[in-house]
Amino acid sequence: MRGTYVFCLVFFGFLMVTSCSESQDFDQIDDLNITPSYEASIFYVKAQETLINRVAGQSFFTQDFNFDAFEEPFFTKRVLSGVLTYELENTTSKPIEIRLEFLDGNENVIDTEVFSMDAAPTSILSRNVAYGPTGKSLDIIKTTSKIRLTAINLGDNNSESNLPDPAIELRSSAEFTLEL
Amino acid sequence: MRLPHCFFIVSLLFALGVKAQKKQILYDFNEIPQSLSLNPGVESDFKWFAGVPLLSGIFGYAGSNGISVHDIFADDGIDINLKFRERALNELSPRDEFSSTVQVEYLTGGFRDENPNLFYSFGGYLELDNIAYWPQDYAFLIFDGNADQLGRRYDLNDLKTRGSLVNVLHFGVNKKIDRNLTIGARGKIYSSIVDYSSTSNKGYLRNIEGQNNLIATNLDADLLLRTSGLQDLDAANDGDSLTSEIISRALFGGDLGLGVDLGFTYHLNERIIVTGSLLDVGFIYHSSDPKNYSLDGSTTVEGVEIDIVENFANLDRDFWQDLVDKVETAVPFDTDYDSYITFRPTKLYTSIRNDFGEPVDGDGQQNCDCTPGSFSTGELRAKYRNSFGGQIYMINRPRGPQMALTGFYTRRIGNILAIKGTYTVDKFSYTNVGLGMNLQAGPLNFYIMADNLLSYNNIADANSASFQFGLNIISWGLNW
Numbered sequence: 001m002r003g004t005y006v007f008c009l010v011f012f013g014f015l016m017v018t019s020c021s022e023s024q025d026f027d028q029i030d031d032l033n034i035t036p037s038y039e040a041s042i043f044y045v046k047a048q049e050t051l052i053n054r055v056a057g058q059s060f061f062t063q064d065f066n067f068d069a070f071e072e073p074f075f076t077k078r079v080l081s082g083v084l085t086y087e088l089e090n091t092t093s094k095p096i097e098i099r100l101e102f103l104d105g106n107e108n109v110i111d112t113e114v115f116s117m118d119a120a121p122t123s124i125l126s127r128n129v130a131y132g133p134t135g136k137s138l139d140i141i142k143t144t145s146k147i148r149l150t151a152i153n154l155g156d157n158n159s160e161s162n163l164p165d166p167a168i169e170l171r172s173s174a175e176f177t178l179e180l
Numbered sequence: 181m182r183l184p185h186c187f188f189i190v191s192l193l194f195a196l197g198v199k200a201q202k203k204q205i206l207y208d209f210n211e212i213p214q215s216l217s218l219n220p221g222v223e224s225d226f227k228w229f230a231g232v233p234l235l236s237g238i239f240g241y242a243g244s245n246g247i248s249v250h251d252i253f254a255d256d257g258i259d260i261n262l263k264f265r266e267r268a269l270n271e272l273s274p275r276d277e278f279s280s281t282v283q284v285e286y287l288t289g290g291f292r293d294e295n296p297n298l299f300y301s302f303g304g305y306l307e308l309d310n311i312a313y314w315p316q317d318y319a320f321l322i323f324d325g326n327a328d329q330l331g332r333r334y335d336l337n338d339l340k341t342r343g344s345l346v347n348v349l350h351f352g353v354n355k356k357i358d359r360n361l362t363i364g365a366r367g368k369i370y371s372s373i374v375d376y377s378s379t380s381n382k383g384y385l386r387n388i389e390g391q392n393n394l395i396a397t398n399l400d401a402d403l404l405l406r407t408s409g410l411q412d413l414d415a416a417n418d419g420d421s422l423t424s425e426i427i428s429r430a431l432f433g434g435d436l437g438l439g440v441d442l443g444f445t446y447h448l449n450e451r452i453i454v455t456g457s458l459l460d461v462g463f464i465y466h467s468s469d470p471k472n473y474s475l476d477g478s479t480t481v482e483g484v485e486i487d488i489v490e491n492f493a494n495l496d497r498d499f500w501q502d503l504v505d506k507v508e509t510a511v512p513f514d515t516d517y518d519s520y521i522t523f524r525p526t527k528l529y530t531s532i533r534n535d536f537g538e539p540v541d542g543d544g545q546q547n548c549d550c551t552p553g554s555f556s557t558g559e560l561r562a563k564y565r566n567s568f569g570g571q572i573y574m575i576n577r578p579r580g581p582q583m584a585l586t587g588f589y590t591r592r593i594g595n596i597l598a599i600k601g602t603y604t605v606d607k608f609s610y611t612n613v614g615l616g617m618n619l620q621a622g623p624l625n626f627y628i629m630a631d632n633l634l635s636y637n638n639i640a641d642a643n644s645a646s647f648q649f650g651l652n653i654i655s656w657g658l659n660w
Contacts, residue, residue, distance in 0.1 A: 036325030
């Protein structure tokens with residue numbers, strides 16, 4: 001019986017003496033930053049030269065497009081910064097100006113991007129526009145509800161490019177950093 | 181609540197809920213009645229036993245093979261963001277698991293039949309268990325995002341988790357066939373209180389160079405989350421009747437299932453014994469409150485695409501909403517209420533044991549005429565002071581079977597005390613040393629056991645730890 005007593009003392013003593021933990025700080029969880037960056041295409045617009053030639057006057061196309069992606073509460077509450085990447089390709093025979101206007105819910109213009117391109121052959125125009133601490137105000141992105149696209153023909157209405165499927169193509173993508 | 185909090189709370193729940201029911205110390209520790217729960221064919225010499233309600237068997241386990249609490253939360257002055265990236269995000273893989281089990285035996289007992297070769301046992305216990313594997317690509321998407329990762333395929337299969345809270349009622353028979361062989365079987369009725377599983381996910385998310393636009397995003401998803409009981413418990417919680425709802429679902433008001441445990445003990449000779457058991461061969465049919473969520477389909481999007489000539493007559497339409505509709509049609513998020521079946525995580529134990537040393541003598545049951553051998557043949561199966569041997573444990577898991585190897589040594593001090601030490605190797609640890617003690621003070625039986633003792637100097641740094649203790653009253657038919 002004495003042996004049992006001694007063993008119990010040793011067993012529990014061992015566990016009690018050795019059972020410990022180095023200092024842990026669970027409040028560190030408040031310092032954990034989750035700031036992923038997501039990337040996707042935004043919009044793609046194509047206007048063929050045949051269309052441009054059919055429309056008299058300089059402005060051959062103006063249209064407002066609803067764009068609610070930036071207005072999603074999940075996005076607007078968490079976005080820290082972003083970059084919009086544009087790529088404009090002109091294979092038509094005319095110099096072209098593309099005007100992108102960002103409109104808020106009241107259809108006020110809150111930002112404008114203008115792209116001017118010479119007639120083909122010309123290289124692709126690429127532009128990155130930053131929003132956030134190192135760029136334009138993030139409020140522009142957060143309050144954008146529509147995008148107005150205006151295309152202006154700075155050339156004639158009868159010439160035809162000899163490139164295949166001549167057109168103006170505007171490509172764009174966005175990369176945004178969020179705080180989750 | 182910030183998402184980091186949510187993420188960690190979910191991780192913690194996973195860790196508190198996973199299933200690793202390895203009880204290597206209790207297995208083949210025949211002095212303890214609860215060893216019957218791991219091998220219904222164990223050699224028992226009790227006339228009867230009764231567990232102290234709610235105290236006869238309490239078992240807890242938590243484990244993570246790839247990371248410990250200390251790795252992330254040590255108060256070491258290192259930025260938690262750095263620790264998380266270096267020790268979790270860049271280290272863990274989808275095969276790393278977070279698991280835990282809690283079992284509380286609220287009723288247990290056993291008695292010997294008039295035919296002394298038959299021993300019956302019965303009882304009930306609650307079991308909470310969960311398992312989650314590290315969702316590697318989901319974690320990369322959450323912590324890093326998919327920017328500048330053109331061509332990288334994020335595997336949706338990385339999400340694998342399941343868990344349940346089950347009440348188990350069981351009744352078992354243990355039969356001594358002859359002097360060398362004892363077999364046993366136990367039937368189980370499962371009454372599931374709550375269950376969830378998401379184990380068969382497939383698909384990927386990937387950005388590639390677009391055909392028209394700069395980026396094309398491919399989503400190919402076949403995701404399914406099955407739940408049962410959550411709605412009832414949520415409604416009961418709103419109506420302040422959560423406790424009664426849990427009790428109702430635990431007592432056959434929830435999802436029911438059946439299972440069986442099988443086991444044997446066989447003496448190769450007087451001192452060498454092999455044992456084996458197969459536990460929880462069974463299923464639960466979830467029909468009382470199922471709710472399943474699925475995301476199934478595939479699509480490729482390149483943003484809002486407007487070909488002015490093609491859409492000239494309809495340029496006023498909402499292209500953004502069209503894009504949203506296209507994605508939701510191609511990859512619909514659906515909910516259904518279909519019943520489903522889950523199979524219990526089947527476990528396999530086997531061991532070989534060599535007894536040596538002097539037979540246990542002195543006062544107590546071993547010298548009485550009530551050991552199993554004495555009932556039918558008058559021959560006593562002596563217990564020896566020492567035993568050593570090896571055990572194998574396997575469990576069926578969502579990513580395939582897992583195995584543990586254990587070597588053990590048991591020392592009996594009279595009929596009062598038995599001590600078992602174990603050394604176990606598994607995916608969690610190569611330094612898992614366990615110790616168990618069984619104390620018999622008259623009819624009162626007390627046992628306690630814990631593993632991974634070497635980690636107790638810094639329990640937060642342990643990859644896994646388990647404990648078990650219990651209190652029983654045992655009779656060998658003597659006049660205590």
